Amino acid sequence: MNQSDFLKVVLPFKDKVFRLAKRLLVSTEEAEDATQELIFKLWKNRSKIGNYKNVEAFAMTMTKNYCYDRLKSKQASNLTLVHSNYKEKETSLDKKLEYQDSVNQVHQLIEKLPENQKIIIQLRDVEEYEFEEICKMVNMKPTAVRVALSRARKTIREELIKKHNYGVS
Numbered sequence: 001m002n003q004s005d006f007l008k009v010v011l012p013f014k015d016k017v018f019r020l021a022k023r024l025l026v027s028t029e030e031a032e033d034a035t036q037e038l039i040f041k042l043w044k045n046r047s048k049i050g051n052y053k054n055v056e057a058f059a060m061t062m063t064k065n066y067c068y069d070r071l072k073s074k075q076a077s078n079l080t081l082v083h084s085n086y087k088e089k090e091t092s093l094d095k096k097l098e099y100q101d102s103v104n105q106v107h108q109l110i111e112k113l114p115e116n117q118k119i120i121i122q123l124r125d126v127e128e129y130e131f132e133e134i135c136k137m138v139n140m141k142p143t144a145v146r147v148a149l150s151r152a153r154k155t156i157r158e159e160l161i162k163k164h165n166y167g168v169s
Contacts, residue, residue, distance in 0.1 A: 010039060020122055023118065025067050025071070110122070116138065
């Protein structure tokens with residue numbers, strides 16, 4: 001596999017790899033390092049890429065495992081908790097601030113979820129993977145994935161309702 005073919009295969013899912021790494025590692029710098037490391041590993045083993053049915057799913061699994069390893073390592077204590085700015089709607093300043101606050105709240109709630117739920121909600125609701133792909137990536141049965149996703153969404157919904165006292169007159 002030459003460089004051009006490799007880039008055609010890997011570049012379409014590079015941003016998804018970064019977003020998953022960012023979700024797990026929080027630090028933008030760490031996520032960038034994880035993405036670069038993954039691409040390097042894929043390039044090093046490019047002769048084997050053709051053996052995989054779904055290179056993207058394989059890359060996401062590799063990313064998840066790499067991030068877990070980083071978090072378990074001694075260097076994890078040095079990870080900086082830096083939140084990047086997410087793309088905002090072009091509206092008035094008040095709307096932008098309100099939107100950013102909502103996004104930050106949801107991201108903070110996702111961070112508090114158990115690891116399984118955190119990964120599954122990232123893969124399904126942010127990256128928009130199909131359930132079958134998620135099952136392969138996290139090595140879980142479809143029912144378990146659906147239950148974890150449902151619980152994660154329910155937890156976030158309940159926390160947002162509590163925080164904003166929706167429904168209280």
